[in-house]
Amino acid sequence: MKIWLDGGLRDADGARVSVFDHGLTVGDGVFETLKAERGRAFALTRHLERLAHSARGLGLPEPDLDEVRRGCAAVLEANPMALGRIRITYTGGISPLGSDRGEAGPTLVIAVSEAGRRPDTTAAVTVPWTRNERGALAGLKTTSYGENVVALARARERGASEALFANTVGALCEGTGSNVFVVLDGELHTPPLASGCLAGITRALTVAWAGAKETDLPLDALESAEEIFLTSTLRDVQAVTRIDGRQLADAPGPVTAEAMRLFDRESAADFDPR
Numbered sequence: 001m002k003i004w005l006d007g008g009l010r011d012a013d014g015a016r017v018s019v020f021d022h023g024l025t026v027g028d029g030v031f032e033t034l035k036a037e038r039g040r041a042f043a044l045t046r047h048l049e050r051l052a053h054s055a056r057g058l059g060l061p062e063p064d065l066d067e068v069r070r071g072c073a074a075v076l077e078a079n080p081m082a083l084g085r086i087r088i089t090y091t092g093g094i095s096p097l098g099s100d101r102g103e104a105g106p107t108l109v110i111a112v113s114e115a116g117r118r119p120d121t122t123a124a125v126t127v128p129w130t131r132n133e134r135g136a137l138a139g140l141k142t143t144s145y146g147e148n149v150v151a152l153a154r155a156r157e158r159g160a161s162e163a164l165f166a167n168t169v170g171a172l173c174e175g176t177g178s179n180v181f182v183v184l185d186g187e188l189h190t191p192p193l194a195s196g197c198l199a200g201i202t203r204a205l206t207v208a209w210a211g212a213k214e215t216d217l218p219l220d221a222l223e224s225a226e227e228i229f230l231t232s233t234l235r236d237v238q239a240v241t242r243i244d245g246r247q248l249a250d251a252p253g254p255v256t257a258e259a260m261r262l263f264d265r266e267s268a269a270d271f272d273p274r
Helices: 044-058 065-078 146-157 201-210 254-269
Strands: 002-005 008-011 029-037 083-091 107-114 121-131 162-167 172-175 179-184 187-190 227-232 236-243
Touching: 002 065, 008 065, 029 044, 044 065, 044 083, 044 201, 065 083, 065 107, 121 146, 121 172, 121 227, 146 162, 172 179, 179 201, 179 254, 187 201, 201 227, 201 236, 201 254, 227 254, 236 254
Parallel strands: 121 162, 121 236
Antiparallel strands: 002 008, 002 107, 029 083, 083 107, 162 172, 179 187, 179 227, 227 236
């Protein structure tokens, strides 16, 4: 396995980041996860734009997106696979043991691992913790993922693959690593970015391709929704057939199935949609 680290490819065993890296000590970093098929990264331009947005929001130096592109191409060429997960991590670099950043400059790591195709359906649960839609990190894809680790562990304990959050005012927000869509009275809705959810790449494409409405929704909309589905880089569009103790269906509903079909068709037609 070859990994891109600060400007070049390294063997996995030789790719090392300092124990004083701010991404490790305080979670001072941003990241992107991309789907790769047969050596091509899907929606790379959109992911790089979001990486830069997250870096600016965290106050990190602007990433060299040309280098990130080179790194993605290099790891895909060095590690051929049919379906993969690319992880781009960009941190504050070597810093003092505290919240202050050092002057060594940022760290860039790009790695890829094999992935399997997700099932068409899954289960999700709601959790009692909230997203802070007014927090400093709202809408940024940062490496400060502790609350997602805790919530996802709760979901796994309950036989589900995702946990869904409300925000501080009780509105439906997002999952630990996904966006959520619901069908109400036959219409497709998803929480707006003002809810504090991440501006998911797959979310944005699904809104455009399937015609979803961005709507403020209470968390209990999940109790009355006719259909629910999740979107993310590796889920694409995935139906939720069980939410908490409620069974919706055994297969994707008609609106979800159409969103899945549209996403498959449009993403195959343009691998880097702008």
